[in-house]
Amino acid sequence: MDTSSTHYLCLASALVPAYPIQQPIPVTIEQLTGILCCTPRNVKFILRRLEEQALIAWVPGRGRGHCSQLTLLRSRDEVLEELFQDMVSKGRMKHATELMAEYPVSEPLKERLLAVLDKQMGLRSEPDSASGQEVLRISRNRSMEKLDPATVYTAFETYLLGHICSTLITYDAQSRAFQPGLAHTWEANESRTSYLFYLRKGVRFHHGRMMTSRDVKETLQRLINLGSPASCHFKDIAHVELESDYRIRFDLQQPNLFFLHLFSSIYMSILPYDADFSQHPVGTGPYQVLDLSKDVLVLGAFDLYYGIRPLLDRVEIWYLPHLASSVRQYQLTDASADQGGPTAAQEVQGHSIEYPSLGCRYIMFNFRRAGIHHQLAIRQVLRILYNPLSMVRELGGSRSLPADSFLPWRSSGHLFTEPPLEEAQALLQAGGYQGEELKLAYRTRKEEQEEALWLLERGRKIGLNLVLYPVTEYGLPELIHHADLFICEEVLEDDWQWGMINYFHNESNYLHDLLLDSQKAELAETLEPFSRLAAEDRAKLLDLAESKLRDDCWVLYGCHMNKQAQFSQSLFGLEAGSFGFLDISKLWVKPGFSS
Incomplete structure (x- = not known):
């Protein structure tokens, strides 16, 4: 059916613009060879197949020079x-x-x-299979990013890696405490210049081998060898000692009170030293990679996982740019209804939840590109135009709270105002603005496009010449050469101090690439004592660094965002994972009693 339908679509696309359906079309075999890109013999074979499937009517021409008659019987x-x-x-x-x-x-x-x-998409139960497999399909409306702990920088791929790999320890945001992971316990000396981890025994990688301390050491060395953008966080490590297969010690050049946060981060996902993760992704997590291409990632439950084996048997993530919904679907398909599960009507009555993400949408200026945005007065004009309070009120949607920080609790304590646009116009005139063009880049996602158009209209009212520059994804060379400012979004990990310091130090993000060296030096000087401080003092230092972004208008904060997910009322095990995503390894389907 597939091949015949494809041939029919090819014919219909070429011929229907000139001839309507159900009307005989004069054609020659030579003409059809060009349309179908095959030999005359194959054309005749294709025509017979299409006739058999009642897609066409065919009357061959009689004699040399006479056209045949082709009638398309169904609409394209x-x-x-x-x-x-x-x-x-x-x-x-x-x-x-x-x-x-x-x-x-x-x-x-x-x-x-x-x-x-x-x-x-969503959850589906396959009761006809011998094991009654439960499968989750998720669609993504963008392309897949690189799936490697050493270089990952997007929230969703980080979330996926958290299901494939494990870290020595994990951070619990609610208790603000570290929990055992691949290490069952750990200790530090009094000066915090040496840390010792005790590894679990019997932990298997997905390719079958047992994990040892050598894998931990080689994972760190891999970050350094690959030039990971996160390597800077581990610069204090002076020596690594393998005390045994299940004990590893890290000796530091100076006291580091933040050290444990590094080993709970996705970058220190422990990988096997005898496998190339970039070619064959292997970890110790609850799911192993069954298939990986640019279109789909298929994960299967790892039966030998050292923790609790996942209840969902398979997870498929389909990358369908510009087509799939941005709302995560955890619905059940109709297959479950046949087994006493919810009916289609009940399924519509499933749950839709919104939850705040840690981080915000904001505007970043490109200081690597010459232009009037280097003038503070011009950036202050944009600060008035891109007013968070006005944006939440006028645009609504998933914009939940005006932002004055990446952290919602800090923003909630800020008193927002709405300066009149006349104030921005006065600033523009005082700065000697001569109608220079400012190019605003934004990704072609619904809400970012809304904000770009909203900002364009507000700029038009005061005479600011904003030019929109839509892109499907942000490519750094393209941004540096063509855009003066752009709308972007930062989503932080639950371990917010790690997320913030990684934002300031990670060399793969736009802050690092679009600020001038002098600006980065100011931030580095401010944050220099960070790892030597206790948690409360680290928080104050991060606030000070944010005030530098805010006060000098290097960054214009916009809004905190609510994320949305839809899930079936027969879905259980709903637990938040990293970045506000549901923890897939905890999900399961409850079909209910059979009638």
């Missing part, structure tokens, strides 16, 4: 929709979306096709 959209549904039902989501890209579709048809795609 009808066949495309049928083929799309067939592909999706067989799990060929990527091929289905490529079909949409290859053949132009109307908006009503596109909505129907996306509805078909959405039904395949």
Whole structure:
């Protein structure tokens, strides 16, 4: 069916613009060889198959020079929709979306096709299988980023790595305490210049070998060898001693009271020294990688996981740029309803939750590019235009709280005002503005586009020449050369002090690449004593660094965001994981009693 339908779509796309459906079309075999890109013999074979499936009527021409008559019996959209549904039902989501890209579709048809795609996402129970496997499918409306603990920088890929890999210890945000991970206990000397970790015995990597202290040491060395942007956090380590297969000691050049936070971070996910993670992702986490391509990541529960084996058997993450919903779906598919689970009507009544993310959306200036945004007065004009209080009130959506910091609790204590646009106009005139162009970059996501258009209109009212520069993803060279400022979003880990210091120090983010060396030196000087301080003093230092961003308008804070997820009322084990995502390893489906 697939091949015949594809051939029919090819014919319909080439011929229908000139001829309507159900009307004989004069054609020659030579003409059809060009359309179908095959030999005359194969054209005749294809035509017979299409006739057998009642897609066309074919009357061959009689005699040399006489045209044949080809009649297309079904509309192109009808066949495309049928083929799309067939592909999706067989799990060929990527091929289905490529079909949409290859053949132009109307908006009503596109909505129907996306509805078909959405039904395949979420949780599904497969009771017909011998083990009754439970599978979660998640779609992402962007491309996959690099999946490697040494270089990861996006929240979702970090979240996924947390299910594939494990760290020596974990940080519990509620109790503000560290919990055992691959290390069952640890200790530090009184001066905090030496830390000793005691590793669990019997922990297996996904490829079967037992973990030892050598894997821990080689994981750290891998960060250094690869030039990980997080390497700077580990610069205090002077020596690593393998005291045994299950004891490892780190000796430091100076006291470090923040050291444990480093070993609970995703960068220190322990990897096997005898496997290349970039080629074959192997960890000790609750899920192992079964398949990995640019289109899909398939995870399977690791039966030999040292902790509690996940209840969901398989997780599929489909990367479908510009097509999938930005709302995470944890719904059950209709398969569960056949086994006494919720009906379709009940499923609609499932739960939709919103939860605040740690971080905010903000505007970052590109100081690497020459322009009037280097003038403080111009950045202050943008500060008035990009007013958080006005934006929350006028645009709404998932914008939950005006931001004056990356941290919501700090923003909630700030008294926000709404200066009149006339004040911005006066600043613009006082700064000698001559109509210079300011190029604003933004990703083509719904809410970022809303903010860009909103800011453009406010700028127009005071005579500021803002030019919009939409991009699908932020490529650094493109930004540096073409944009003066851009809208972006930072999402922090639950361990917020780690998230903040990583934001200031990590060499892979835009703050590092778009600030001038002199600006980065100011921040580095402010934060220099950070690791030697106790938690309360570290918090004050981070606040001081943020005030530098805020007061000099290097960054314009916008809004804190609420994330949204939808889940079935038959879904249990709802526990928040990193970055506000649900912990997949805790999810399970409760189908209920059979009738």
